[in-house]
Amino acid sequence: MKTKVLPPPCHEPKNRRLLKAVAVSDGKAINVFRRAGLNRGDGYSTCSEMRRIGILYEEHSRESMPPAVPGAKKRKEERGYTVQPKIRFVHPFHRFWYTFVEPHAEEIEKGDYRDFFEDMRNSFDRYVSFTFEDLSNALIKRAFETEDPIFEKGNYWDRHNEFDLVARTRDERVIVGECKWKGHKICKSQVSKLRSKCERSGLKPDYLALFSKSGFSKELKGSDDPNLLCFDLEDFERLLA
Structure with missing residues (x-):
């Protein structure tokens, strides 16, 4: 089965583990x-x-390291810290394969799907949450495309925090977003947490954007803050237009 859908280098033990x-x-x-x-x-x-054969790519951090000051000692938390890339799959199919199929390939080839489906039940929401982040990035680009187009978007991470979405528009406006593929509504406390994360990471957003599978609390729905953007599943229908 594997030899029919994956290029030969993927079958080597070291490559499979990676x-x-x-x-x-x-x-x-x-x-x-x-x-x-x-x-x-x-x-x-x-x-x-794996990059050479088109399976993986590297997403580089947008964190800016402070310039080194000759003779100055680094703080304890900065010693040994390096900005590092994230390694991603080029095609979503391969992420699905190595999350759910590859670990159970031998059983599946024998016609035994029990562990495969059990793994799907236990881990599918986590798997989908990453896809939800990708779609949220696509949606924020669509939302700003006529007024002030976005030229930079994606995950953002630094030594302090990780953000699901940080985007910058043509007019240098910054959007910071949080994506929640959860079974409960997002409430106002999530906004406070996101603002605290921004402050810790030195980000100064013009907009905060929340993306929720299960909607928002009444307090957030009734918010009159023009710089708070809330997107639920119905909003994602824009991507189908």
């Missing part, structure tokens, strides 16, 4: 390599091979 680690980790290079049992050198060389 691809499985990319599928279930946060994507940060050091975490992927650790989960795959690879040192930094082997990890990057294996990743390079």
